Amino acid sequence: MKTFLKNNKPLLAGLLFLFFGCTTSDGEPSPSEEASSERQTEVVEPFSAALFEEEEIIEPESSAGPEPDPETLHENITASRSNAITRAVEQGSDAVVSIVVTTPIQRYRSPHDDFFQFFFGGRLPRENVNMGSGFIISEDGLVITNQHVVGNNPGEIELYTPSGESFEAELLGSDELTDLALLRILSDNTFPFLNLADSDDIIVGEWAIALGNPFGLFDDGQPTVTVGVISAKNRDFRPDPNNPRVYIDMIQTDAAINRGNSGGPLLNSRGEVIGINTFIFTGGTSAGFVGLGFAIPSNRVDRIISQLLTTGSVKLDYDMGMEFTSMTEQLIYRYQLPYERGLLITSVNQDGPAFESGIMPGDVVIRIGDERVISEMHAWAVLREYEEGDTMLVELIRDGELYRTEITLRHRIEASGQ
Numbered sequence: 001m002k003t004f005l006k007n008n009k010p011l012l013a014g015l016l017f018l019f020f021g022c023t024t025s026d027g028e029p030s031p032s033e034e035a036s037s038e039r040q041t042e043v044v045e046p047f048s049a050a051l052f053e054e055e056e057i058i059e060p061e062s063s064a065g066p067e068p069d070p071e072t073l074h075e076n077i078t079a080s081r082s083n084a085i086t087r088a089v090e091q092g093s094d095a096v097v098s099i100v101v102t103t104p105i106q107r108y109r110s111p112h113d114d115f116f117q118f119f120f121g122g123r124l125p126r127e128n129v130n131m132g133s134g135f136i137i138s139e140d141g142l143v144i145t146n147q148h149v150v151g152n153n154p155g156e157i158e159l160y161t162p163s164g165e166s167f168e169a170e171l172l173g174s175d176e177l178t179d180l181a182l183l184r185i186l187s188d189n190t191f192p193f194l195n196l197a198d199s200d201d202i203i204v205g206e207w208a209i210a211l212g213n214p215f216g217l218f219d220d221g222q223p224t225v226t227v228g229v230i231s232a233k234n235r236d237f238r239p240d241p242n243n244p245r246v247y248i249d250m251i252q253t254d255a256a257i258n259r260g261n262s263g264g265p266l267l268n269s270r271g272e273v274i275g276i277n278t279f280i281f282t283g284g285t286s287a288g289f290v291g292l293g294f295a296i297p298s299n300r301v302d303r304i305i306s307q308l309l310t311t312g313s314v315k316l317d318y319d320m321g322m323e324f325t326s327m328t329e330q331l332i333y334r335y336q337l338p339y340e341r342g343l344l345i346t347s348v349n350q351d352g353p354a355f356e357s358g359i360m361p362g363d364v365v366i367r368i369g370d371e372r373v374i375s376e377m378h379a380w381a382v383l384r385e386y387e388e389g390d391t392m393l394v395e396l397i398r399d400g401e402l403y404r405t406e407i408t409l410r411h412r413i414e415a416s417g418q
Contacts, residue, residue, distance in 0.1 A: 084269040088209055089225050091271035094192040095136045096223040096264060097143060098160040098213040099169075099183075101150050103128045127155070133212035133223070133264030134159070134183065135273065136193040137305075141167075141185030144305060145263030146278055147174045148245070150181045159185060162222050173308030177381055179245045179278060180301060182308040194265060197272035199297035202251065204230050210255040210277050210293070212264025223264070228255030228293075235294060236371075246381035248371065250294040251275045257293035266295040274298050304384070318388040318409035321352015322359060326376040335362070338397050341374040342366040345396075357405045359396065367395035 104127050132149030136142065143159065150157065150171055157169040167185045174181035185191065208230050211223045232252040253266060257277045266275040275295030282290055307314045324343040325331075332339055343365040348355045359365075365373065369392060373379045386392055392407045 085207060085209060085227055088207075088267050088269055088271035089211070092135075092194055092209075092211055092265060092267050092273075093223055093225075094162055095194045096162065096211045096213075097134050097136065098223075099132045099134050099143075099145055099149055099263065100158045100160070101130045101132075101154045102156040102158075103130070103151055103153065104155050131213065131260055132262045133260065133277070135211070135263075135265045136185075136191045137196070137273075138193050139190045141169075141187060141189070141191050142172075142193075142309070143169060143183040143185060144276065144301060145181050145183065146276065147176050147179045147181045149263045150174060150183070152176070157183060159183075161191075173312035173314075175304055175308065175314040176244050177246055177377070178300065178304050178314070178384065179247070179296065180276070180304045180308070182305050194267075194271075194273050196298040196302050197268060197270070197274050199233075199251065199274050199299045202230055202233060202268070202274050204232060206230050207269040208251075208253040208255045208274070209267040209269070210253070210257055210261060210264060211267065212257075212261035212277060214258040214260040224261075226256040228253050231292075233297075244377070246378055247278070247294065247296070248378075248381055249297055249300065250278075251297055253293050253295065254291045255293060256289045258289050273301075276301055300385070314384060316383060316386075318386070318390075318411060319349075319352060320354045320383075320392075320407055320409065321349035321356075322354035323347045324365065324376060324379065327364065337362075338364060338400060340364055340366055340397060342397075343373060343376060343379055353407050353410055357394070357407045358403075359394070359405065359407075360398070362398070363403075364397045365394055366397060367393075369393055 130149060130151065132145060134143045134145035134149070137144055152174075154171055157171065159167050159169050161167070167187050167189075169183040169185050172182045172184050206229060208228050210226045210228070214224050230251060231254050233249075235247075235250040235252050237247045237250070251266065251274065255266070257280050261277045262279070264277045265273045266277050268274050275297050277293065277295050279294055280289050281292040281294065304314055323346050325346055327337070327340065327342050327344050331337060331344055337344065345354075345359060345361050345363045345365065348359055348361055365379075367373060368379060368382050369385070371378075371382045373382060386409055388409055388411060390409050392409060393404065394407055395402065395404050397403070
């Protein structure tokens, strides 16, 4: 071993150099170490943005295109706000009118008049003012509204349009039973008008738009708009002995209807009239709207208005050839009749269609068509749904037995003698 170390001193020195670093005997870095240090200095030199100040920076191109100018952006936002409802309102609003009816009050002089004359200067109410809504159905100014808006003997009728104009109007005809009235604007102007849709085609759940003049808020020139849906259809209301009107096949909606909306149109999303806003049902909870509004369907309106335009009143263009009255407890006890609400047949024309169908005096009619009739008033409302040439199904009770028969409706034939 000593011989190996002695004879290999150069090899041993090289190994020690590898293990303990390349330093000189005085501790200074070797030339190779200095070169390595210089290379490390170049790599770790701090980054400076100043190195790129004079270089051109190329921005990536945007795929979205140029930004729209403010005017175009405003137009796009405005267009996005338009929908079926706003278009229907825009189409229908110009044809809606506010109706103000002034009727003189019939008063009889009494000793109290001198008392009021002395203390209140004679300022007693001398006229009644009623307000409601309506809408134009022809360019020459035909207007539809409710009969209860104009009353039985209206005095002055004045209409106000959304454009701010006012016109006098005349009553062409009214029907208290169906609560419909037809007016004509006394002007040679051409007016915007609304079209009647097929109310049999309405869908429960579709949009319903009510236009009108609630609480007389029409002064600003525009009708009030409320929106809801068709809640139900074919709603019937039993006749009220204190109310001469009968409402059957009504459209129910939750579009808000309030005092003054009566006579205004109920529109679909196409801007067509599907009904006339007529009344609300509060259920005794309040005097305001609670989500139950009702409109007369447009198909019934069309039939009644056609007759009012022709004759000024509603008359059946056929005769069943029989007379009837409402069943009462007095009639039931007197003639030992079945205890059923309906129509007691009091007479039958031997030359009429009812006689040909087998109907006789003393029969009790309880159903006409699909409608369960409960009074004479109700029956006349149902009969107005039929026309000459129709076949009408009648259900009646005779001697405790239930019978069904059909009546073919035709013009009145006078009796030859009975």
